[in-house]
Amino acid sequence: MTAMSMALTGDNGIQVVLMLFIMLAAAKILAELFERLRQPAVVGEILAGVIIGPSLLGWVSPSAITNTLAEIGVIFLLFGVGLETMPKSISKIGARATVVAVLGVFLPFVGGFLLMHWWGAPNLEALFIGTAMVATSVGITARVLGAMKVLEARTSRIILGAAVIDDILGLIILAMVSGTSAGRLNYLVIGTTAVMAIVFAALVLFVGAPAVKRLTPRIENLRASESLFIFGLLLCLGLSVAASYVGIAAIIGAFLAGMALAEPTEGHPTMHKQISGVTEFLVPFFLVNIGMQVRLEVFRSPSVLLLTGAITLMAVATKLIGCGLGALSLGWRPSLQVGMGMVPRGEVGIVVAQIGLSLAVINEELFGAVLFMAVATTLIAPPFLKILFSPDTAELRDPD
């Protein structure tokens, strides 16, 4: 490469373009392979990250840039899911989703704490592991359900609704545990976070969504090209930032933005295809980035391996039983669908572990164990979801 070409393209810029190419190509090659093996593509895309990441090939490492890309990817993923979720259908399942979320938070937290306590860990460490087991990574499940075109199913809506509530509960528990680790429990922060989250969601759904509905014809009549698509992008980015600033996860803002636009944009296939273009482009970076976080070398010690296995088993069992119980009145299969749909921890568990590591509450090995749990629960759920939901696909599959 000559000096001029580096300057003309921006050396840094072209390195990023090369990284995008490697991540996207690896994700899609593994996705194709997994589809051919009749496994979910999402598992292949995460494994692509393990393969090209520092554990194996080392072609790409997690960095500020890949984390930012992943963040934007998961924001658009949840925006796309929200866009296919009618607010009315969520409010119908609100009560049940709340029961599912509360049980699905309580059991993993207590289970994780007791496991670590029995293992001989200090209380604070045990509390952190419990917290890392709480929050569901709805992105993975949403991706699998979306690819199977069963987002319309009642159990899918319960999963999505419960995951939102679950995320809010997880944030409150994290606030409590982090407060405890700093030697003080800030009830004001905890209360504010909880109230903010509820007010924010209510404002978007009961004030924002009707306003967007009234505005849509006007937005379409704007002179700037693709105005409805651009408005959707701005609402998604804006509510993500707003959610983050009031203390809840950015992805909840993106999900609510999508929901607010779901009804008004129902008859706009071009806008939906353009959004799907952005989503399909960006989501692989979120999935590959999860895989790249895995460090295989910490699992050489047998005791770490044993603990990792125990934590992972506990994480799967408590979520499956807790959430499953909440949906048991729907019957066995729907109850298992809901329980399995809530199993993936993905990036949320990883972030809790990172906070624990940065506060020196948990060590490198326990961090590795939690990381494994987060990725393993994410890899375990999709194949089972595919089996559990496959009888529903025929009746729900989109006719076009």
Added chain:
Amino acid sequence: MTAMSMALTGDNGIQVVLMLFIMLAAAKILAELFERLRQPAVVGEILAGVIIGPSLLGWVSPSAITNTLAEIGVIFLLFGVGLETMPKSISKIGARATVVAVLGVFLPFVGGFLLMHWWGAPNLEALFIGTAMVATSVGITARVLGAMKVLEARTSRIILGAAVIDDILGLIILAMVSGTSAGRLNYLVIGTTAVMAIVFAALVLFVGAPAVKRLTPRIENLRASESLFIFGLLLCLGLSVAASYVGIAAIIGAFLAGMALAEPTEGHPTMHKQISGVTEFLVPFFLVNIGMQVRLEVFRSPSVLLLTGAITLMAVATKLIGCGLGALSLGWRPSLQVGMGMVPRGEVGIVVAQIGLSLAVINEELFGAVLFMAVATTLIAPPFLKILFSPDTAELRDPD
């Protein structure tokens, strides 16, 4: 914002999301305003960058992240343009495009050199200013022509073809001038760059495009979802990186990738809409980033103002006359269309100026003058293009 929410969203990540929101919102508000004033939206989006950039409000500053975003934006812009350019129609206008490009490189280079020589600048400085006047920023023109839906017009094709050749000639001149500034003229590098560029373009168009055409039905039959769209993205990113590695501009690789896919994907509206989603999302960052480069404060000195005006006038006049002469046999209006379409210098002039500044060949004030020339030529051309092309729109407008 609480500590947890920052961690859960990634503080860095959410800052970037906020920046994306500000840049996109500012671009689209100004675009809407300019459309209402019957001016090209692209001018509004560049001015949005001037307004939110360090010169005025200072909300967002050019950084590694904005430059990378802009780079990816212009790559997708040229990819989208290539996607609407049939290789056959380019080869028809190849000879005339070459004449337009050569005259459009020769006159600005000599004009810029003579102006600076007359002003009393050292030879090397004069050579650099001449070089900064050479390369057309085809992105801006392509955006205006695309928005007017006249990319099918013969003169549009001549502009696009000439801009590609012009970019290659510009790189060769930059190689020569940079070599001279380092006290040596590396004929090997110059020759290699020229040969590489020609071989690269020929390989993509005469070997790659037919191969893509044969592969398309197979790619569509892959199991992974949206496989044709993903293949398009990978070809765009891959050829951008490849072009950069062989020493030519990444955007030429992206343009050729689009051209190779133009015929095979003609009957795939969903793929085109998905690509347009990615393009419409990313291009504003390229335009806003150009505007953010402007530093209004260097223009307080009257002599800098005078020189800036002279450089800008010379840049417009030499390109208009040079390229116009090359297309004169088509008649007056087509000749003016081609000449005006080649006027914008945009980011290429800016990058040459940055190299000159980094080699200490030109000073801060002259850098400001070249920056102004680059942005001004970019702002001047679109309104005239709109006037010159408007009689063509009726006959060429896409029927759907």
